[in-house]
Amino acid sequence: MKFKLVFLLVFSFAFVSAQKENTNAVIQVEYDIILNDTTDIESFQRAFKHTLVSDGERSHQTLHSHIDTTLYSKYGTAHSFNSEYINRHNYFKNITESQINYGMEYGFYETELIRDDWMFVNFKDGNETKKILGYKCKQQFVSFRGRDYEIYYATELSAYKDGPWKFMGAPGLILEVRSLDGSVSMKATDVNTTTVLEVKNMPDHWGGSSLGIGYDEFVKRYRLWREEVVKKNKFEDPNIIVVVPYRDFEIYKHYFVDNHRY
Numbered sequence: 300m301k302f303k304l305v306f307l308l309v310f311s312f313a314f315v316s317a318q319k320e321n322t323n324a325v326i327q328v329e330y331d332i333i334l335n336d337t338t339d340i341e342s343f344q345r346a347f348k349h350t351l352v353s354d355g356e357r358s359h360q361t362l363h364s365h366i367d368t369t370l371y372s373k374y375g376t377a378h379s380f381n382s383e384y385i386n387r388h389n390y391f392k393n394i395t396e397s398q399i400n401y402g403m404e405y406g407f408y409e410t411e412l413i414r415d416d417w418m419f420v421n422f423k424d425g426n427e428t429k430k431i432l433g434y435k436c437k438q439q440f441v442s443f444r445g446r447d448y449e450i451y452y453a454t455e456l457s458a459y460k461d462g463p464w465k466f467m468g469a470p471g472l473i474l475e476v477r478s479l480d481g482s483v484s485m486k487a488t489d490v491n492t493t494t495v496l497e498v499k500n501m502p503d504h505w506g507g508s509s510l511g512i513g514y515d516e517f518v519k520r521y522r523l524w525r526e527e528v529v530k531k532n533k534f535e536d537p538n539i540i541v542v543v544p545y546r547d548f549e550i551y552k553h554y555f556v557d558n559h560r561y
Contacts, residue, residue, distance in 0.1 A: 323355040323458050327494035328472070328487050330463040331366060334548055336482040337373040342546040344370040344378040347385075352496045353394075353461040353472075359499045360390040360463070391501045392467060399465050400501055400511070412501075412511025419443050419468055431474040432490050439469055445550030446483065451475040456490075463487075464548065483548060518551050 328351040336342035346366040352359055365380035372378065391400045397417035425438030434453035441448050443465075450462070452471040462473025463485040476485035505511065512520070525543045532541045545551045 324492060325352060325354045325494055325496060325498060326456070326459060326472070327352050327489075327491040327496055328463075328474075329489040331484075331486050331488055332463055333366070333368075333370070333484045334482060335370045336480075336546045337371070338480075338482075338546055339373060341542055341544045342372065342482075343544045343548075344372065345548075346370060346380045348382075349463055351461065351463060352494070352498055353392075353459050354498050355458045355461065356393075356395050357498045358390075358392045358394065358461050359388055362387045362389060388499055388502075390464065391499070392461065394461055394467055397468070400505070402502075402505070403517070412505040413514060413517050414511050415465065415514040417465075417468060418514075419466075422468075425449070432487060434472075434474065434490070436474055437471075441469075443549070445546075446548075447479040448483070449477045449479060453490075521551060 330349045330351065332345070332347055332349050334343055334345040336344070346368050348363045348366060350361040350363055352361070362385050364382045364385050367380065367382040369377050369379045389401050392398070393400075399415045399417070401413055401415070402411040403413055419441050421440070421442040423440045425440055427438040429436055429438075429451060431451060431453070434455055436451035436453050439450050439452060441450060450466065450469060450473050452462070452469040452473045454471050456472035457470055459472040460469060461467050462469065463476060466473050466476055466485070472490075474487040474490070476483065478484075522545075525545065528543050529541045532539055
């Protein structure tokens with residue numbers, strides 16, 4: 300009798316666990332992502348092609364290459380990009396827990412891993428709709444770290460509350476993002492719902508999401524590093540102009556004020 304009871308308990312646990320498994324198909328979305336902030340000399344310019352691979356609960360992105368283009372700063376400085384193949388995996392999302400784990404190229408902290416909790420605020424539904432790659436998309440507005448955005452999400456793909464870069468949380472897959480200041484553009488160029496790709500895990504050397512630093516700590520260290528770079532170079536040459544950008548897709552605190560348009 301005890302044997303039967305244990306067997307039933309194990310079987311019941313296995314059945315419940317199986318019910319919790321994600322049954323969504325994996326999708327693959329190609330995006331063109333451009334940042335051309337011309338606010339001042341300390342603004343970033345970026346242009347690259349990202350691939351999102353998502354099952355609706357977890358996802359990763361791959362930076363395939365830069366876009367072959369030239370962007371110009373406020374003062375006419377050219378930033379040229381070529382389409383050389385890169386193939387770097389990044390932005391590992393746990394959508395159910397609203398967390399993003401990613402690595403940055405800066406070398407002023409001990410770990411490559413940055414842990415970021417989803418921080419989009421002021422979601423507001425818009426009235427517009429449009430077709431993107433054959434999908435009917437609804438409009439939404441959202442604020443995120445110094446910028447206001449208009450986004451379009453595919454209602455047909457409601458199982459995938461995902462999107463490019465750090466974007467997620469809309470009622471469907473985000474296919475287009477545009478900042479209201481004109482600096483940011485993220486557009487899907489292809490959606491593949493029958494991909495054979497699988498969602499990748501974070502690199503082993505990151506040691507899991509319990510390690511690394513949080514986003515606020517990253518910004519704090521970046522600010523201190525930025526101030527140290529300026530101080531050092533000014534000491535060596537008082538007449539030099541030191542440019543260390545603080546306006547990325549996110550405008551790093553404490554450099555922005557939350558004064559949203561809507």
